[in-house]
Amino acid sequence: MRKNIVAGNWKMNKNLQEGIELAKELNEALKEKTLKCEVVIGTPFIHLESVVKSVDTTKIGVAAQNCADKKSGAYTGEVSAEMVASTGAKYVILGHSERRAYYHETAEMLKEKVKLALENDLTPIFCIGEVLEEREANKHFDVIQSQIEESLFELSAEDCTKIVLAYEPVWAIGTGKTATAAQAQEMHAFIRKLLVEKYGLEIAENISILYGGSCNAGNAKELFSNPDVDGGLIGGASLGVDKFMPIIEAF
Ligand code: PGA
Numbered sequence: 001m002r003k004n005i006v007a008g009n010w011k012m013n014k015n016l017q018e019g020i021e022l023a024k025e026l027n028e029a030l031k032e033k034t035l036k037c038e039v040v041i042g043t044p045f046i047h048l049e050s051v052v053k054s055v056d057t058t059k060i061g062v063a064a065q066n067c068a069d070k071k072s073g074a075y076t077g078e079v080s081a082e083m084v085a086s087t088g089a090k091y092v093i094l095g096h097s098e099r100r101a102y103y104h105e106t107a108e109m110l111k112e113k114v115k116l117a118l119e120n121d122l123t124p125i126f127c128i129g130e131v132l133e134e135r136e137a138n139k140h141f142d143v144i145q146s147q148i149e150e151s152l153f154e155l156s157a158e159d160c161t162k163i164v165l166a167y168e169p170v171w172a173i174g175t176g177k178t179a180t181a182a183q184a185q186e187m188h189a190f191i192r193k194l195l196v197e198k199y200g201l202e203i204a205e206n207i208s209i210l211y212g213g214s215c216n217a218g219n220a221k222e223l224f225s226n227p228d229v230d231g232g233l234i235g236g237a238s239l240g241v242d243k244f245m246p247i248i249e250a251f
Contacts, residue, residue, distance in 0.1 A: 006248045042064070063093055
């Protein structure tokens with residue numbers, strides 16, 4: 001059966017010391033708890049190794065927020081999937097809308113990143129999502145379908161089961177405007193249907209699909225109670241244990 005996952009995405013927040021402190025605080029808060037979901041934290045690259053060493057990695061998975069689309073070589077400033085894996089991180093967030101919009105990441109680049117992540121035993125948390133104009137023009141299903149088909153559908157069935165998807169409507173990210181539970185379920189069911197058609201029911205049923213976009217302590221329970229919503233990718237509300245814990249405990 002697929003896993004429930006609550007993953008934090010710190011984005012470009014917290015210096016190294018603050019990041020280690022937050023990771024330790026979360027680790028402490030989770031110590032005595034029996035959890036009904038996996039917990040992941042997505043930190044900046046430079047935090048990865050220290051955060052891995054600061055937490056019980058059987059309880060908290062550590063994620064990078066990106067990796068290069070090239071294996072190695074003369075790509076100044078880039079960080080490869082192999083480098084991410086060598087820190088002890090187990091996940092990598094790929095295709096976040098901020099990377100697509102501000103850093104011009106294309107479907108083709110993302111396809112390479114996913115491939116390299118898998119080759120290095122990292123679990124990609126692959127983000128997809130439509131912008132407001134696309135939803136208003138009723139194009140949101142087409143947009144999501146293309147994003148999935150263009151970057152993921154060349155994967156073998158076996159590799160596809162190693163991926164986590166995160167549906168993040170761009171209009172909901174950091175805006176306080178969450179998708180309704182019904183809107184989330186509708187899209188997640190659509191995504192699962194695409195996976196069933198391509199890879200079959202058994203595989204599709206085993207892929208976790210997270211919701212992201214202004215998910216918080218107040219709406220997590222309702223969102224996660226949908227049959228096809230298997231957890232959340234949490235930005236702002238993952239930056240403090242007080243806000244992140246109730247989301248983890250929504251399961
Ligand atoms: P948010 O961000 O929770 O701050 O809306 C979610 C994300 O971008 O992953």
